[in-house]
Amino acid sequence: MNHRGGWALIKNTWQSWLQHRGFFFLLAFGWMLPLLVYMLVWSAAAGEGSLEGFSQETLAGYYLILILSNQLTYPITNWTVGDNIRIGQISRWLIQPMSPLYHALSAEIAGKVVFMVFSIPVTGLLALLIHPTVDINITNVILFLPALLFAWVLRFFWGYWLALLAFWATRADSLLALQDTFIFLLGGHLAPIHLLPDWLQPIARLLPFRYMSAFPVEILTGQVTGQETLLGFIALTIWLTLAILLYRFVWQRGIRHYEAVGG
Amino acid sequence: MNKPIIQVQHLTKTYRVPEKLPGLGASVRSLFKPQYRDVEAVRDISFEVHSGEMVGLIGPNGAGKTTTLKMLSGLLYPTSGQATVAGFTPWERHTNYLRRISMVMGNRSAMNWDIPPMDSFRVLSQIYRVPEKTYLHILDELIALMDMEALMKKPVRNLSLGERMKCELVAGLLYQPDILFLDEPTLGLDVAMQRRIRQFLKSYNTDHAVTVILTSHYMADVTALCPRVMLIHHGRLVFDGKLQSLAEKLAPFKLIKLQFSTPVIDFENYLQQFPDVESLPRQDEHYSLRVARSEVAKVTAQLLSQLPIADLSVEDPPIEAVIDQIYEVGSV
Numbered sequence: 001m002n003h004r005g006g007w008a009l010i011k012n013t014w015q016s017w018l019q020h021r022g023f024f025f026l027l028a029f030g031w032m033l034p035l036l037v038y039m040l041v042w043s044a045a046a047g048e049g050s051l052e053g054f055s056q057e058t059l060a061g062y063y064l065i066l067i068l069s070n071q072l073t074y075p076i077t078n079w080t081v082g083d084n085i086r087i088g089q090i091s092r093w094l095i096q097p098m099s100p101l102y103h104a105l106s107a108e109i110a111g112k113v114v115f116m117v118f119s120i121p122v123t124g125l126l127a128l129l130i131h132p133t134v135d136i137n138i139t140n141v142i143l144f145l146p147a148l149l150f151a152w153v154l155r156f157f158w159g160y161w162l163a164l165l166a167f168w169a170t171r172a173d174s175l176l177a178l179q180d181t182f183i184f185l186l187g188g189h190l191a192p193i194h195l196l197p198d199w200l201q202p203i204a205r206l207l208p209f210r211y212m213s214a215f216p217v218e219i220l221t222g223q224v225t226g227q228e229t230l231l232g233f234i235a236l237t238i239w240l241t242l243a244i245l246l247y248r249f250v251w252q253r254g255i256r257h258y259e260a261v262g263g
Numbered sequence: 264m265n266k267p268i269i270q271v272q273h274l275t276k277t278y279r280v281p282e283k284l285p286g287l288g289a290s291v292r293s294l295f296k297p298q299y300r301d302v303e304a305v306r307d308i309s310f311e312v313h314s315g316e317m318v319g320l321i322g323p324n325g326a327g328k329t330t331t332l333k334m335l336s337g338l339l340y341p342t343s344g345q346a347t348v349a350g351f352t353p354w355e356r357h358t359n360y361l362r363r364i365s366m367v368m369g370n371r372s373a374m375n376w377d378i379p380p381m382d383s384f385r386v387l388s389q390i391y392r393v394p395e396k397t398y399l400h401i402l403d404e405l406i407a408l409m410d411m412e413a414l415m416k417k418p419v420r421n422l423s424l425g426e427r428m429k430c431e432l433v434a435g436l437l438y439q440p441d442i443l444f445l446d447e448p449t450l451g452l453d454v455a456m457q458r459r460i461r462q463f464l465k466s467y468n469t470d471h472a473v474t475v476i477l478t479s480h481y482m483a484d485v486t487a488l489c490p491r492v493m494l495i496h497h498g499r500l501v502f503d504g505k506l507q508s509l510a511e512k513l514a515p516f517k518l519i520k521l522q523f524s525t526p527v528i529d530f531e532n533y534l535q536q537f538p539d540v541e542s543l544p545r546q547d548e549h550y551s552l553r554v555a556r557s558e559v560a561k562v563t564a565q566l567l568s569q570l571p572i573a574d575l576s577v578e579d580p581p582i583e584a585v586i587d588q589i590y591e592v593g594s595v
Contacts, residue, residue: 002392089371095366
């Protein structure tokens with residue numbers, strides 16, 4: 001482990017990214033839009049009444065928190081892993097006495113800060129305009145934080161091992177697009193899990209995508225019971241363990257296959 | 264002599280390269296039935312390098328020089344063969360190994376382009392765990408040697424190619440590695456900058472006794488820096504020894520250049536008596552003779568005693584010509 005180098009990298013990435021903050025702010029804005037659209041769609045569907053227990057106000061609360069949690073868990077660096085392998089850029093990381101994982105993680109951590117600089121004020125402003133209702137209590141907040149952290153780690157490693165397939169197939173990033181689509185459908189973006197068709201809900205609760213995105217928001221907004229929370233954490237832990245094992249497996253084999261093109 | 268720091272035995276690397284005929288039809292076919300071809304980039308190479316040596320790895324484009332360096336720096340797994348560098352197997356990429364080596368690539372940057380070099384250097388010093396005091400001391404020394412004080416605060420993307428290369432070298436030396444793999448360190452630089460980098464490498468090698476393997480297409484780099492050269496051609500090591508003996512082996516002749524004080528009539532006829540002398544095209548009053556090494560002393564003495572010589576010099580053929588000959592023929 002080389003935390004000293006990792007911390008130096010994070011600071012460096014901040015400086016580097018802040019040079020392009022306009023780009024990252026636009027990216028963050030782009031990620032918000034579909035969620036805002038679905039918030040409006042479901043609000044219209046709920047009308048003045050309620051939809052499976054959701055009112056306009058609780059839907060607004062769910063989606064505004066989801067906007068932030070989605071950006072905090074979105075592993076933006078996974079998109080560049082494949083490129084770095086394909087054009088041989090990871091060569092320079094491989095010859096450093098530090099796991100190349102640090103480069104991805106430092107960009108992740110640096111990125112979250114840059115995105116939040118934009119997204120927190122914007123969602124704050126939206127909250128003032130649309131008056132969401134969120135029933136927050138201290139237990140939910142305490143459970144929300146580890147759920148959010150694990151969601152990010154799961155989403156990151158799941159995307160990372162997919163991206164590492166670039167060692168064999170040079171355009172593995174299409175798998176990342178597929179992962180995003182599944183999160184959109186089954187991770188609480190298109191609709192809160194409770195609003196999905198009955199036959200789809202157990203599938204969504206079984207697959208990893210809910211735990212990458214909606215699960216922490218469901219906890220914070222009080223949509224899940226104590227038992228559901230416990231089961232959720234168990235599923236999350238299993239998927240997380242599997243993601244890390246897959247990452248290690250693919251990395252160790254991929255690195256032998258690496259061709260270090262260029263230069 | 265001390266134990267070699269680099270030992271390479273029968274190192275071989277074969278790449279599997281996808282192959283496709285031009286055109287859309289072939290692209291579609293390759294989608295269902297991809298074709299591959301094995302390319303032997305490095306074939307059965309063995310050599311040893313001792314601590315403090317500076318070795319030039321030369322050969323035409325695609326000869327396998329960079330692939331060899333990539334295996335030695337741990338970037339590539341070989342297809343077969345062994346290598347031990349400083350007691351480690353490079354491709355295991357042990358942290359303690361990576362801390363001791365540096366790979367500087369002329370066409371690949373180790374710097375972050377968005378921020379000034381100073382910031383990248385600091386991150387590298389943290390990654391390599393260089394103590395703060397040592398770091399500042401080394402940095403001062405390198406900046407002075409490279410004369411690059413003025414570059415330190417500009418973002419890397421605003422630097423010229425030569426300035427960036429200086430930064431790459433500093434980045435590669437900050438943690439005082441024992442072994443340097445330099446891949447085309449003077450690529451694309453102007454003559455003055457090439458000379459500066461060469462002088463720097465030479466004095467750095469003298470002061471720090473680092474072991475260096477350098478690849479370059481500029482023979483001036485190799486003649487200035489490397490007493491020993493290894494020549495790779497089509498993945499095979501075809502020569503390993505002193506640069507001078509490569510020239511002797513390949514060009515078993517020298518050039519005698521002369522000028523007369525008064526014109527000599529029928530000089531070509533006069534030369535007929537020497538079977539091992541060949542007259543090269545004359546430039547104005549300057550004559551050039553290609554003479555077998557063994558005959559040089561005798562021919563020179565006779566010319567000096569029998570003809571009105573104003574000026575005479577004996578030279579080795581230019582090394583570029585020698586190397587070019589191997590690249591063409593493919594063997595030594």
